[in-house]
Amino acid sequence: MVVFDVIVNGKVIETITPLNRRLKDIYRYVADQMDRIRKAYGANVVVKRRMLY
Incomplete structure (x- = not known):
């Protein structure tokens, strides 16, 4: 399964499944x-994809 981590200022804030x-x-x-997410956390947001087994 693919999940997406929302990273704000270098910290994982939430995970999107x-x-x-x-x-x-x-x-x-x-x-x-x-x-x-951009409305909630602003413009300094990075989304990283990862696999969850």
Whole structure:
């Protein structure tokens, strides 16, 4: 499963877990979440992808 860590100022603030495994659905979900995250945490946000086994 792919999860995305939201990193603000070098610290992991939250982890986004997509509901579906299809690449198109994951892309749309993360794009929607990024709008919410930028409003909540500002512009200094980095999103890193990682695999969860």
